[in-house]
Amino acid sequence: MRAAILLAFASLLPMAEAQSRAVAIRGGTVLPVSGPAIPNGTVVFENGKITAVGANVTIPAGAEIVDASGKYVMPGIVDAMTSLGFAATDLNEPGNAYTPELRAIEAFNPFGTFGAGKPGPIRMTESLSGGVTTMYIAPADASVIGGQGAVVKTAGENLGQITIREPASIDMAFGEPPKKAAASKQRDPGTRMAEVAILRQTLVKAQEYDRNHAQNPSAPRDLGMEALVKLLKRQIPARIQANKATDIRNALSVAQEFGFDLILDGGADAYEFRSMLADRKIPVVLGQISNPYVSNEEIPDRSDYPPPDETAAAKLKSAGVKTAIASFSRAFGTLAPAGESKWLLLDAAIAAGYGLTEAQVLESVTLVPAEILGVNQRVGSLDAGKDADVIILDGPPLSMKTWVQRVYVSGVLVHQR
Amino acid sequence: MKMFQRAALLCASLTVLLAQNVIVVQNGLVHTAAGPPLNNATIVVRDGKIAAVGTGISIPAGAKIYDAGGRHIIPGMLDEHSHIGAKPSDLNDRPMVIGPQHRFIDALDLHDPDWAEAVKGGVTTVTTGPGSGENVSGQAIVIKTFGDNLARRIVTEKGGIKWAMGPKSNERYPATAMGVAANLRQYLIKTQEYMATWKKWDDGDKKGTPPARDLGYEAMADVLTRKQRVRAHVHSATDVMTLLRLKDEFGFDLILHHSTEAYKVAPEIAKRGVSAVVMPLGDRIGVTDEAMQGAAILWKAGVRIAMHTDHPVINEKWLRLCGGLAMRYGLPEEEALKAMTINPATMARVSDRVGSIEPGKDADFVVLNGPWYEPATRIDLVFGDGQPIYDRAKESK
Numbered sequence: 001m002r003a004a005i006l007l008a009f010a011s012l013l014p015m016a017e018a019q020s021r022a023v024a025i026r027g028g029t030v031l032p033v034s035g036p037a038i039p040n041g042t043v044v045f046e047n048g049k050i051t052a053v054g055a056n057v058t059i060p061a062g063a064e065i066v067d068a069s070g071k072y073v074m075p076g077i078v079d080a081m082t083s084l085g086f087a088a089t090d091l092n093e094p095g096n097a098y099t100p101e102l103r104a105i106e107a108f109n110p111f112g113t114f115g116a117g118k119p120g121p122i123r124m125t126e127s128l129s130g131g132v133t134t135m136y137i138a139p140a141d142a143s144v145i146g147g148q149g150a151v152v153k154t155a156g157e158n159l160g161q162i163t164i165r166e167p168a169s170i171d172m173a174f175g176e177p178p179k180k181a182a183a184s185k186q187r188d189p190g191t192r193m194a195e196v197a198i199l200r201q202t203l204v205k206a207q208e209y210d211r212n213h214a215q216n217p218s219a220p221r222d223l224g225m226e227a228l229v230k231l232l233k234r235q236i237p238a239r240i241q242a243n244k245a246t247d248i249r250n251a252l253s254v255a256q257e258f259g260f261d262l263i264l265d266g267g268a269d270a271y272e273f274r275s276m277l278a279d280r281k282i283p284v285v286l287g288q289i290s291n292p293y294v295s296n297e298e299i300p301d302r303s304d305y306p307p308p309d310e311t312a313a314a315k316l317k318s319a320g321v322k323t324a325i326a327s328f329s330r331a332f333g334t335l336a337p338a339g340e341s342k343w344l345l346l347d348a349a350i351a352a353g354y355g356l357t358e359a360q361v362l363e364s365v366t367l368v369p370a371e372i373l374g375v376n377q378r379v380g381s382l383d384a385g386k387d388a389d390v391i392i393l394d395g396p397p398l399s400m401k402t403w404v405q406r407v408y409v410s411g412v413l414v415h416q417r
Numbered sequence: 418m419k420m421f422q423r424a425a426l427l428c429a430s431l432t433v434l435l436a437q438n439v440i441v442v443q444n445g446l447v448h449t450a451a452g453p454p455l456n457n458a459t460i461v462v463r464d465g466k467i468a469a470v471g472t473g474i475s476i477p478a479g480a481k482i483y484d485a486g487g488r489h490i491i492p493g494m495l496d497e498h499s500h501i502g503a504k505p506s507d508l509n510d511r512p513m514v515i516g517p518q519h520r521f522i523d524a525l526d527l528h529d530p531d532w533a534e535a536v537k538g539g540v541t542t543v544t545t546g547p548g549s550g551e552n553v554s555g556q557a558i559v560i561k562t563f564g565d566n567l568a569r570r571i572v573t574e575k576g577g578i579k580w581a582m583g584p585k586s587n588e589r590y591p592a593t594a595m596g597v598a599a600n601l602r603q604y605l606i607k608t609q610e611y612m613a614t615w616k617k618w619d620d621g622d623k624k625g626t627p628p629a630r631d632l633g634y635e636a637m638a639d640v641l642t643r644k645q646r647v648r649a650h651v652h653s654a655t656d657v658m659t660l661l662r663l664k665d666e667f668g669f670d671l672i673l674h675h676s677t678e679a680y681k682v683a684p685e686i687a688k689r690g691v692s693a694v695v696m697p698l699g700d701r702i703g704v705t706d707e708a709m710q711g712a713a714i715l716w717k718a719g720v721r722i723a724m725h726t727d728h729p730v731i732n733e734k735w736l737r738l739c740g741g742l743a744m745r746y747g748l749p750e751e752e753a754l755k756a757m758t759i760n761p762a763t764m765a766r767v768s769d770r771v772g773s774i775e776p777g778k779d780a781d782f783v784v785l786n787g788p789w790y791e792p793a794t795r796i797d798l799v800f801g802d803g804q805p806i807y808d809r810a811k812e813s814k
Contacts, residue, residue: 126705
C-alpha cells in the first residue's frame, strides 16, 4: 500500500532525467586528464556513469555511436570559483561582514536570464557552451565570512539533483573588498587589522560554542556557530580569497592558529609563499590570468588589485602546490547575464605560454579543482565509475579557434553546437 | 680646448647614432595590416621610421640585423579605448554632469607601471581618457606606451571628447535616457550660441569687453567644428540611436565605444559612416554569445570597428585576446588584426604615423612566436620607434 502511494507520488513528479541508452564516443583524441592522451580512443558511458575509457574498448550492443574523429574528448570543465546564478542584490548581506550561517545554495537561481529561462530541466547554457559542467558557488567577497559554498552541476533535472556537495566550505575574503564594503556602510571592518581581529574573535566564540554544546547539548543553537564548528572540526575547509601578500599571510596564520583546512582563492601573490603552501598542503585557486583583479568592483585601483603574474601557475605547480585556475565569475550589474565562466579554458590556455604544459593547463581546470572541491570521486577526469560529464571539442583544447561541440552531463546530452 | 673636446665627443656619438639608425628585421611572416601577409619578408627601419617592407629588399650596409626566424610580425597594436596612465579615482569628476573641459593629460602619470606591461603585450599606442561617470567627462589623448619624454610620446592631445550615455545618478537630473539626451542637446545648443557670440566679437571691431570665456563650451566647440571627435560610451541600441540623431542634428564626428547592442542597428550606423569600438569588456564581464557576434555583424554591415581593453577593466596587455575573441565569434583573422591596428589608428586620426607596417610610418611592430590570436602565443620582441623596447630573451625569469 505504502509502495503504491509512493509510486503515485512519483508519477506526479517530473520524469527523472537520465541517460536512457549507452553512448560510445569513438575515433577522437581522448584526453582523460588522469592519464596520457589516447589517440583514436573510445569513451563509453551508461546510466550516467563512465564505464570504459581506452584505445581498445568493447562497445556494448545497442549503444549510440558518436563519431569524434578529428575531435578531442575530455572531461567537463570544473570552475572552482563563481557566484553565478546570484542576483546582484544577493551576493552579500550588506549589514554584516561575518555571516557563516548563509548558504550559497539559497541564493542560487540558475534560471531566468541566467539559465534556460523556462520551466523544465536546468541548462546553464552559457556555462555549458564553454564546456563547464561543475562549478563551485559562493557569496561574493564583500564580507569576511560570506557564508557556505556549494558544488553544483550546470545541468540536471532540478536543484536537488545538481547539488553535489553542500556545504562545501566556509567562504571568506580578506583585503580590500570587505574593507570597502564596510567603509560604504560605515561599519566594521574598516581595516585589515579589524578584518582579522573580528574573524579571530568569531572563531574563538565558535570554539567556546562547541565546548559548551559538548557539555550541554540542549544549549541554544546558533546556525553561524554550527557552521564554524564544522570548519574547526575539519569537516569542511575554509576558502579565503587573499591576493596580496599581507592577506595571504593573514590567512595562513589564522588557519594555523585555529587548525582548519585552508584553500587560498585569487592568490595573486601566493607564489611568494609557495614552499610553505607546499609544506602545509594548502591548495590555491588562481583567478583568471588575463584579468587584472578578482573583485566585484568595476574599476578597482591597481594598487589594491595587482595584475596577475602569468607565470604564477607554473611557479606554484613546480613547487608542488595543488593549483587550479577558476573564473571568479560574478553577477555584475546588468551586463552579466551569464558570466565569463565559459571562457575559462581559453584564459587558462595563456598559462601554456608561461611555463605550464598543455596537460597541466587541462588538469588546472578539471581534475585539480575537482580534488580541491572534494568531488574528484565523481568528476574531473575520464575514468570508469565517474559521472559521465564529457565534452567534445572540434579542435585542440587550448586554441582560440576551438569550440565545444557537445556536452554530456551524467550521460545526458545537454548542449550541442 | 674643453669646447673642442665636447664637439668631438658630440661628433663621435652622432656617428654611432647614425650607424645604429638603420635596423633590419629579416625573415619574418609580416602581417602589415595593409595587405596580405608577406612571407620571408624584410623590414628596413631608418631613423625610427619604416623605410621599406617586403621581399627581395636589399639590406643597407652597416644596418643592425635581427633575424625573425620565420616568426610572425604584426604592427604595434593601438587600443582606442583605455584608461591607462591615471588612477581610477582620477577618471571621473562625479559631481559634474557635463565636463568637456577636463583633460586626461592633467591626470597622466608617465611612471605608472602599467605602461611597461602594455609594451610587453605589444600595445605601442593608446587612446586613453576619462571615465564614464559623467555624461561628458573630458578630453582623451593619443599617446605611445613607451619612452620618457612626454612631448615625444604624445601623438595628439586631441584624442576625442568622451561622452557616456545613460544616467549617472538616480538622485539628480538627468536620471533617465530621455533626460541625458535632452541635457546633451541643450549643451550643444548653448555651445552653438557661445560660438556665435564669439564669432560676432571676432568679426566685429573688438572694442569694449570681450565675451566671457567658458572652457566647457570652448572644448565642445571643437566637437562642432570637428577638430575633436565624440567618443561615446554606449551600450543600448536606444542610446546608439540617440547619438545618431544628435549627430544628424549637430554634424559632429562620432565613434561609438563599447557598442554592446550596436549590432542591432548596424545599418543605421553604417550609412552615417560612424565607426565603432566593440566587444564590450572582452572576457571580463560575461556577455551573451549574440552580443559577442556584434563585431562581425557590424563589420559585415560595413562599419569600421576596433577592439579595446578599457584598461584597467581588462589589462592593457591582453588587447590581442580581445581581437582573438572577435575572430572566434566570426570576424576574419585579418579583419580582427586590423581592428587592433590600422582601424583604431584611423579612428584616432593618427594613421599617418601608426597602425600598419608601411614605409613612412613609425617603426612600431611586434614579433611573436605563434599566431597573434592564440592564448599560448608569446610576444618575443617589441620595437618602438625602431628600437627594441621589449625583448623577452633579456627578461629575468
